[in-house]
Amino acid sequence: MSSEKSGSPKRKTIIEPFKIKMVEPLPMTTREQRQEILKAAGYNLFTVAAKNVTFDFLTDSGTTAMSAKQWAAMMVADESYAGSQSFERFDKAVKNVTGYNFVIPTHQGRAAERLLFSVLVKSGHKVPSNNHFDTTRANIEFMNAEAADLVIEEGKDPQNTHPFKGNIDLKKLESFCREYQGKIPCGMLTITNNTGGGQPVSLENIKGCSEIYHKYNIPFIIDVCRFAENAFFIKDREPGQKNRSIKDIVAEIFSYADGCMMSAKKDGMVNIGGFIALKESKWVDQLRNMLILTEGFPTYGGLAARDLEALAVGLEEAMDENYLSYRIAVSKYMAQGLNKAGIPTLQPPGGHAVYIDAKAFLPHIPPEQFPGQALVCELYLSEGIRACEIGSVMFGAKKDGKFIPSKMELVRLAFPRRVYTQSHFDYILEGMADIVARKNELKGLKMTYEPPFLRHFTARFELL
Numbered sequence: 001m002s003s004e005k006s007g008s009p010k011r012k013t014i015i016e017p018f019k020i021k022m023v024e025p026l027p028m029t030t031r032e033q034r035q036e037i038l039k040a041a042g043y044n045l046f047t048v049a050a051k052n053v054t055f056d057f058l059t060d061s062g063t064t065a066m067s068a069k070q071w072a073a074m075m076v077a078d079e080s081y082a083g084s085q086s087f088e089r090f091d092k093a094v095k096n097v098t099g100y101n102f103v104i105p106t107h108q109g110r111a112a113e114r115l116l117f118s119v120l121v122k123s124g125h126k127v128p129s130n131n132h133f134d135t136t137r138a139n140i141e142f143m144n145a146e147a148a149d150l151v152i153e154e155g156k157d158p159q160n161t162h163p164f165k166g167n168i169d170l171k172k173l174e175s176f177c178r179e180y181q182g183k184i185p186c187g188m189l190t191i192t193n194n195t196g197g198g199q200p201v202s203l204e205n206i207k208g209c210s211e212i213y214h215k216y217n218i219p220f221i222i223d224v225c226r227f228a229e230n231a232f233f234i235k236d237r238e239p240g241q242k243n244r245s246i247k248d249i250v251a252e253i254f255s256y257a258d259g260c261m262m263s264a265k266k267d268g269m270v271n272i273g274g275f276i277a278l279k280e281s282k283w284v285d286q287l288r289n290m291l292i293l294t295e296g297f298p299t300y301g302g303l304a305a306r307d308l309e310a311l312a313v314g315l316e317e318a319m320d321e322n323y324l325s326y327r328i329a330v331s332k333y334m335a336q337g338l339n340k341a342g343i344p345t346l347q348p349p350g351g352h353a354v355y356i357d358a359k360a361f362l363p364h365i366p367p368e369q370f371p372g373q374a375l376v377c378e379l380y381l382s383e384g385i386r387a388c389e390i391g392s393v394m395f396g397a398k399k400d401g402k403f404i405p406s407k408m409e410l411v412r413l414a415f416p417r418r419v420y421t422q423s424h425f426d427y428i429l430e431g432m433a434d435i436v437a438r439k440n441e442l443k444g445l446k447m448t449y450e451p452p453f454l455r456h457f458t459a460r461f462e463l464l
């Protein structure tokens, strides 16, 4: 992997900044076996067993390889039900990173979302953001409220190379806040903007967003599950930020908001965990009472103490600049390789993932036949890759019997942290030429089953 910008001044190659102490075999299958497996899974990769997946790029969430230091911390965990030393260490680590005073552990991001929204959001409310992640949106809608996406126009154009495509449109935000004053219990921002392609938000935009929310007395809550990756992009791309440390940038990001929700399964560098952290005490008692009801006592929040220990160490490791320059180089390297093979990807590549533009790659498959899902199936058949559709399967809708497609038809290859090596990526890129050669033979799909919420997880398909 190479990067002119983020590599050392002497070398172009960016290496994995770790050595390997424990290994796990890669599952290997034949194309024939994968054909059978895919059919039995209803052409939905979420229902394929992991033992049948060679390269699992379904998500970067909870799939991190932990460090020796994290495993060591887990061994000294204090599993007391109340007030454990592990909680103290976790609490301190979160306060250190966020600068906030109140920390509420949860078992993952969506538990934090459900808790916070059940306390803040009422029927008829509206919650703006750049783009809400799908569980965030679902948890807002579950309270009979509206989740509004106000990302900048550049963020919706797959080929636009704007350096901060995750930015929220400040003009739209201002008029939204003016129009719905009194109906907005909190305003949000997702960093990096996963739904919009893992795109970062600039420091200037975070500040501007904060000023607007505060002008209208709206508490500002950031979804910070990829805060460290976002900070690296700020350092790399935003004028005037080059000479600052990641920690310094991170501190500034948090300073603009009133609180945050975090799925620690991403930049927490752990396999499970999350939290809400808040500057002020206003909702804390209510949140803790709800936490006790459904997650656990406020000093463990549904996690084992060893999870809290791993997270306390992970938050620090995520801000290591050697780690981050390697991390961001992975998606850049994969995007360049895919583009060279003739596979268009959303530009610029995101932090945790590369998003293939399936609409541009498979123009012969119309949105109602799910071009993204067709490509997901082909990536599995050809390479044993598990990827995730972010298009009309995830976001398409029906209104009055009419199909409304998603704005983009993307396929996300999300890269687990510290798991795969450059030779894995080179092997995958080598196989892409085959897929490109066969692309006109790829067929669309028909959805034969869908559940009422978050249908992409359990929907089933038939080949057309």
Ligand code: F0G
Binding pocket: 058, 059, 060, 061, 108, 109, 110, 111, 133, 135, 136, 190, 194, 223, 225, 263, 264, 265, 274, 414
């Ligand atoms: N917010 C964002 C921006 C996310 O990307 C996710 C999860 C969540 C909230 C919810 O966190 O999974 O811990 O409950 N994203 C995963 C993904 C699932 O694959 O992108 P969670």
